[in-house]
Amino acid sequence: MSSKSDFVVVANRLPVDRVVDADGSGSWRRSPGGLVTAVEPLMRKRDGAWIGWAGDATPEGDGPLPPFENDGLSLYPIALTENEIAWYYEGFSNTSLWPLYHDAIVPAEYHREWWTKYVAVNQRFADAAAEIADTDAFVWVHDYQLQLVPKMLRELRPDVRIGYFLHIPFPPTELFTQIPWRRQIVEGLLGADLVGFQTPGAAANFLRLTRDLLQLKPARQSVEVDGRTVRVRAFPISIDAEAFTDLVNSPDVIARAEQIRHDLGNPRRMMLGIDRLDYTKGIDKRLEAFEELLDDGKISSEDVVMVQVATPSRERVEQYRMLREQIERTVGRINGTYGSVGNPAVNYIHRSLPREELVALYLAADIMVVTPYRDGMNLVAKEYVACRQDGTGALVLSEFAGASLELKQAFLVNPYDIEGLKAKYLEVLNADEADLKKRMRAMRRYLQRHDVMHWAQTFVDDMDAARERDGRGSARP
Numbered sequence: 001m002s003s004k005s006d007f008v009v010v011a012n013r014l015p016v017d018r019v020v021d022a023d024g025s026g027s028w029r030r031s032p033g034g035l036v037t038a039v040e041p042l043m044r045k046r047d048g049a050w051i052g053w054a055g056d057a058t059p060e061g062d063g064p065l066p067p068f069e070n071d072g073l074s075l076y077p078i079a080l081t082e083n084e085i086a087w088y089y090e091g092f093s094n095t096s097l098w099p100l101y102h103d104a105i106v107p108a109e110y111h112r113e114w115w116t117k118y119v120a121v122n123q124r125f126a127d128a129a130a131e132i133a134d135t136d137a138f139v140w141v142h143d144y145q146l147q148l149v150p151k152m153l154r155e156l157r158p159d160v161r162i163g164y165f166l167h168i169p170f171p172p173t174e175l176f177t178q179i180p181w182r183r184q185i186v187e188g189l190l191g192a193d194l195v196g197f198q199t200p201g202a203a204a205n206f207l208r209l210t211r212d213l214l215q216l217k218p219a220r221q222s223v224e225v226d227g228r229t230v231r232v233r234a235f236p237i238s239i240d241a242e243a244f245t246d247l248v249n250s251p252d253v254i255a256r257a258e259q260i261r262h263d264l265g266n267p268r269r270m271m272l273g274i275d276r277l278d279y280t281k282g283i284d285k286r287l288e289a290f291e292e293l294l295d296d297g298k299i300s301s302e303d304v305v306m307v308q309v310a311t312p313s314r315e316r317v318e319q320y321r322m323l324r325e326q327i328e329r330t331v332g333r334i335n336g337t338y339g340s341v342g343n344p345a346v347n348y349i350h351r352s353l354p355r356e357e358l359v360a361l362y363l364a365a366d367i368m369v370v371t372p373y374r375d376g377m378n379l380v381a382k383e384y385v386a387c388r389q390d391g392t393g394a395l396v397l398s399e400f401a402g403a404s405l406e407l408k409q410a411f412l413v414n415p416y417d418i419e420g421l422k423a424k425y426l427e428v429l430n431a432d433e434a435d436l437k438k439r440m441r442a443m444r445r446y447l448q449r450h451d452v453m454h455w456a457q458t459f460v461d462d463m464d465a466a467r468e469r470d471g472r473g474s475a476r477p
Contacts, residue, residue: 004134005074007048009039010125012089012145014052014077016070028070035142035167040073041240042456049074051128053089057082076132078124087117090317093145100175101144101168102280102374106319108178115181119148122188126152133160138463141192143167148184151191163463164192165235168376169402170202173212186213190225194463196235198376198402203234231466235459236406237377241451244386247359256356257363260307264364265343267305269429272365274358274380275372277310277350279323282371282398282415287330287346289421294338294345298426301338301345306369307361309349324350362387367428369396370403371415377402381410385447391437394428406446409439 015036016028030036043050050073054065058079065077080088091114100108126149129139140163141149150162176182186209189195197203207218216223221233247253264270271290275281290306293299310327314320331348338345353361362368368384378401385395385407397403397410404412413424 003132004137005047005049005132006134006137007043007046008129008133008137008139009043009048009050009052009142010129010139010146010149011035011039011050011052011142012093014054014075015040015043015050015073016075017055030071039140039142039456041452043073047074049076049132051076051078051125051132053078053080057085076128078121078128080121084117084121087111087114088121089145090314092118094314094317095319096179097144098168100178101171103169103171104175104178105279105373110178110180122146122148123152125149126156129153130156130160133157135159136161138163138460140165140459148188149191150195151188154191161463162192163194163196163459164189165196165237165459166202166376167198167237169199169374170197170205172205173208176205176209177213182209183213186210190214190223190230192230193228193466194231194233194459196233196459198234198236199405200234202376203232207232229466231462233462235455235462236402236450237379238447238450238452238455239379239382239386240453241382241386241447244359244383245389247356248363248387248389250356253356253360253363256360260360260364264305264307264347265302267303269304269366270364271304271306271367271369271425272309272361272384273306273369273371274309274361275311276313277320277324277327278313279319280373280375282373283308283310283327284323284330285415285418285421286369286371287327287334289418289425290346291330291334292418293422293425294334296422298422299429301340301343304429305343305345305347307347307349307365309353309358309361311352312350358383359387365393367394367396367425370401371396371398371413371421372401373398373415375401375403379403381407382447385440385443388440388444391440391444392433393440394431394436395440395443396424396428406450407443409442 015031017031019027019029021027054077058081060081065079067076095109096114099106125146130153133139136159138161139153142165144166150164153162207223210216210218210223222229222231273286275283331346334346335344362384370378370381372378381395381397381403395410397407397412398415399412411424411428414420
């Protein structure tokens with residue numbers, strides 16, 4: 001492994017998870033998730049380095065973890081102690097920032113001890129990036145856990161070019177200003193040369209904060225800071241559509257999709273939800289609307305079956321444990337009333353599934369239901385569209401997911417509106433097949449032109465253009 005890299009990705013997690021085999025030996029497995037899907041192809045193309053937490057607690061007093069290579073990727077793990085995981089990650093990142101950035105669906109909590117650890121861990125990431133980045137390197141920092149890194153890194157390495165991308169929503173001023181350390185976060189982000197968001201609305205929220213909090217003068221998607229021009233704009237993230245095409249054409253995946261339909265009793269319509277088990281995803285209202293249609297006799301469990309995959313998430317956080325109990329009670333109630341032996345009305349899966357199984361589910365499903373209360377983008381919606389090569393299928397999509405600004409032919413719905421959800425379900429269940437195919441073909445055309453490489457290249461091109469305008473030479477990673 002080279003000790004320096006011209007292209008450095010800095011993210012909370014490495015793109016691999018540690019797996020302990022039956023014999024006690026360990027290995028690494030590619031992680032699920034939108035960031036890995038989006039950035040890994042670019043990493044391979046540019047022979048970059050990835051800095052991130054390995055996922056396990058490191059005992060107090062242990063030194064830095066050694067870098068390693070996995071499947072051709074150069075990886076630099078960051079050590080976090082049990083206390084840092086509890087306060088930096090589960091605390092400030094996921095109990096302070098996450099709920100606030102998602103419209104305060106649950107109340108955010110603020111504790112000074114959490115903030116202190118957030119600062120310390122961000123500094124550790126910035127120190128690692130400063131050490132690994134070559135002269136004039138491109139360092140790409142990702143997501144809400146590392147919002148202080150751009151400024152910290154600029155202070156250490158003013159020669160490098162810094163990009164930052166936020167994968168979740170960015171809240172309006174009225175919500176963001178609740179944070180006691182709001183100024184430090186905005187200043188941290190302004191350390192980047194380019195700050196990217198999922199939607200134009202999120203970018204506008206940030207620019208407004210630079211004016212309201214720091215008395216700066218943003219104009220035309222940029223703001224001047226300490227003699228530098230910081231660009232602020234939207235870069236809607238996407239997926240590696242070609243990789244899904246390969247899986248869709250796999251005989252094993254096709255056979256598995258047929259088996260899924262058979263195991264469900266070959267219903268007229270199969271509805272599908274695939275989400276992390278998170279209170280932002282709207283799983284509760286989705287199930288409630290389905291249950292009420294059964295109650296009203298508008299649908300029957302023999303005719304319409306729902307499959308809900310809820311991937312485990314942050315299970316040490318109390319709010320997530322409570323959500324899991326709530327969802328499982330709802331599923332049990334629906335199946336107790338409307339299911340039969342071997343044929344539940346809701347097939348609930350609470351575990352991570354391999355990509356091949358997910359694609360088989362996408363192929364089997366007539367209707368994909370993506371109804372988050374707030375989501376930066378939601379790549380599940382795009383994955384479903386990518387898998388529907390024959391043009392069939394329908395996408396029910398929340399108005400509050402970033403994907404709704406791109407997949408305009410989806411059946412858009414307000415996830416807070418139970419009656420609206422019920423009406424949308426019925427509309428899709430009874431829709432004309434020709435109309436469904438027209439909608440799906442339009443969404444697929446858009447997705448083929450706007451895949452993950454388009455997203456990444458657009459971000460890099462914007463960095464290049466800014467460097468050329470500043471007269472600072474080449475900006476090619």
